[in-house]
Amino acid sequence: MDYLTYKVLHLVGAFFLFSALAGLIIAAKHSDAQARKLGSIMHGLSLVVLLVSGFGLMAKLGIHGIPSWVWIKLVVWLVLGGIVVLIKRWADGRTILWWIIPLIGAIAAYLGVFHPPAG
Numbered sequence: 001m002d003y004l005t006y007k008v009l010h011l012v013g014a015f016f017l018f019s020a021l022a023g024l025i026i027a028a029k030h031s032d033a034q035a036r037k038l039g040s041i042m043h044g045l046s047l048v049v050l051l052v053s054g055f056g057l058m059a060k061l062g063i064h065g066i067p068s069w070v071w072i073k074l075v076v077w078l079v080l081g082g083i084v085v086l087i088k089r090w091a092d093g094r095t096i097l098w099w100i101i102p103l104i105g106a107i108a109a110y111l112g113v114f115h116p117p118a119g
């Protein structure tokens, strides 16, 4: 797969991730089991697509080892993976999470565009 295809895949993975997380917030608010199931599947798939395309991008960019900006993106990936637990359990915080989640995504986007050097 070429570099630009990995990049499109990476962006599509991100679109599905945020669609899934927003859907999971609404599903939790309305106790909608069917929407929660679809959201969970989409969430899992989008995380896999983001990870695979992320490493693909690194390979195509000739990045050897894991620079600090990618380590931070991996932490963002883990946080947006585990945040489903908060969506499920933190009933009073779901609206706050709805705002915070895209902002966490913005960190990954910033790092992916600027590749800031460590220190």
Ligand code: HEM
Residues within 6 Å of the ligand: 007, 010, 011, 014, 017, 050, 051, 053, 054, 055, 057, 058, 061, 070, 073, 074, 076, 077, 080, 105, 108, 109, 111, 112, 113
């Ligand atoms: C929730 C997780 C993530 C989101 C929302 C995200 C989002 C983005 C965005 C928006 C870009 C910029 C694309 C562009 O320049 O057009 C990007 C670039 C990039 N991402 Fe991610 N990313 C995530 C996770 C990851 C992970 C886990 C990895 C590594 C395994 C990764 C590796 C990269 C790389 C290497 C680039 C640079 C591409 C380039 O310079 O052309 N990303 N990411």
